Amino acid sequence: MVSDPQAPKLGIPTKLFYGFGSVGYGVKDVAFRSFLLLYYNQVIGIRADLVSFAILVALCVDAISDPIVGQWSDTLRTKWGRRHPFMFLSAVPASASLLFLFFPPAGMSEAQTFWYILIVGCCVRTFITFFEIPSSALAPELTSDYDERTSVASYRYFFAYLGGIGMAFITLLVFLAPTDEYPVGQLNPAGYETFAIVGAAVMFAAILISSLGTIHRVKYFRMPPQPEKLGPLKTLGQMKSTFAHRGFLAILAFGTLKYTSVGMTSALNIYFGTYLWGLNSAQLAVLTIDSLTGAFLALFVAPWASRKFGKRNAALGLAVIAVVFASTPYILRLTGNFFDNGDPLLVPAIFLFSTIFQLCGVSSAVLTHAMVGDVVEESQLVTGRRSEGLFYAANTLMQKSTSGLGVFAAGILVSFVGIVPGLDPSTIDPALPRALAAAYVPLLVVLYIGGAGFLFAYRINRESHQASVAELEERERASADGADGIADPETQPHPIKP
Structure with a gap:
């Protein structure tokens, strides 16, 4: 085991500090999912498919950096633990690269802008990886309790939404408020620059505060044995055997489809709010609170669903409920049974449906995040290695990659239905946003429901997890007893040679 069973109980302050670090990740996430496409498409004037393709291609770097950082943090041995050195060192480069992303040099061609988004976007993603992967992998080290891990994960997700949604709310309400020059505040370039400055500062503070607030727990960690040094081919072989865990593959399959839909939804929300629902920036700001409320x-x-139904069953059921409430407002609008634009009940109705969607979706995500932690012990029984970093690296890579794929899909849908750069919401053909909704809803349902079906292959429950933890503790005791029973050859008489 890595966490000492005799360690003091994990208190609320430690959970708060641990979770607070994901505020920075939430800021990065809302930048890529919600603002980057609209900013470069409608404000800078770059084609939507080109911008979304640049965001998607940038994820190829994550395919390399995420597992490398995960494996590196698994094998590092320092007096500050395995994870914290990476967490501290990521603060400056991660926040600085986010700042540059929204300050492209003037006078660039469309092709040059594409490469700028790609290169700077790679920097943002890589540097935040040096915090996010080790920080995620810290959770199984903090506690081995089945239900406590769900609680820890819920704090992480709440603060991720607090960072992302909080920044989105302030940006839409204040930074992108309508002006005489920009009556549609979402098209004001200065607002996005302010978002980048404030977001970078928040990211920097969140990383440092979380790292400082959790480092005191390192003294309670039992450092696993130093793994043998392997060449690249053997390392890849170990990674392959680690990732072959059936339950983990089920989580990845579910997440691949679900987070594709999450990326698509996040990128299209501001389009639907602006062009389908006819909302201003203040109303859009109000609607961002639904995610924070749900989180x-x-x-x-x-945690209640984990105790009542078990993590897998709860995650599966909540995912199905989530997609029902997410798609209902669009189906009602397309069938002529929803409130008209300008109706005072429109925003409250959208808010209600979306809050329930977010509540169920976030709860499902929290449970699957905690399920990854439970895979660690079961995998250790088979492989003999604790690979929290690798597991969470693969899980985070899946989320980022498929979210990027969802943003790319959103860009394709926007271009496909004919929403071109610079459209005025007051003069747009109403058929265009309706066509966008008609294409979006079936994709959303298929991705969510299809992904949830894969969770049937995940078989770890409370009883099997507790058995795995007990078996590992027994092995550790047996190993310690065996080591105590080995005599020191320097203090023993040498045998008489014949």
């Missing part, structure tokens, strides 16, 4: 309620719903 806050998930702090209580996810």
Whole structure:
């Protein structure tokens, strides 16, 4: 085991500090999912498919950096633990690269802008990886308790939404507020620059505060044995055997489809709000609170669902409920049964449906995040290695890659239905956003429901997890007893040679 069973109980302050670090990741996430496509497409004037393709291609770097950082943090041995050195060192480069992403040099061609998004976007993703992967892998080290891990994960997700949604709310309400020059505030370039400055500062602070607030727990970690040094081919072989765990593959398959839909939804929300629902930036800001409300309620719903139904069953059921509430407003609008634009009940109705969607979606995500932690012990029984970094690296890579794929899909849908750069919401053909909704809803349902089906292959429950933990503790005791029973050859008489 890595966490000492005799360590003090994990208190609320430590959970708060641990979770607070994901504020920075939430800022990065909302930048890529919600603002980057609209900023470069409608403000800078770059084709939507080109921008979304640049965001997607940037994820190829994550395919290399995520597992490398995960493996590196698994094998590092320092007095500050395996994870914290990476976490501290990521603060400056991660926040600085986010700042540059929204300050492209003037006078670039469309092709040059594409390469700028690609290169700077790679920097943002790589540097935040040096915090996010080790920080995620810290969770199984903090506690081995089945239900406690769900609680820890719920704090992480809440603060991720607090960072992302909080920044989105302030940006839409304040930074992108309508002006005389820009009556549609979402098209004001200065607002995005302010977002980048404030977001970079928030990211920097969140990383440092979380790292400082959790480092005191390192003294309670039992450092696993130093793994043998292997060449690249053997390392890849070990990674392959680690990732062959059936339960983990089920989580990846579910996440691949689900987070594709999450990326698509995040990128299209501001399009739907602007062009389908006819909302201004203040109303859009109000609607961002639905995600934060859902994430806050998930702090209580996810642990309760874990205790009541088990993590897998709860995650599966909540995912199905989530997609029902996510698609309902669009189906009602397309069938002529929803509130008209300008109706005072429109925003409250959208808010209600979206809050329930977010509550169920976030709770499902919290549970699957905690399920990854439970895979660690079961995998250790088979492979003899604790690979938290690798598992969370693969899980995070899946989320980022498929979210990027979702943003790319959103860009393709926007271009396909004919929404071109510079469209005025007051003069747009109403058929265009309706066509976008008609294409979006079936994709959303297929991705969510199809992904949830893969969770049937995940078989770890509370009883099997507790058995794995007990078996590992027994092996550790046996190993310690065996080591104590080995005599020191320097203090023993040498045998008489014949």
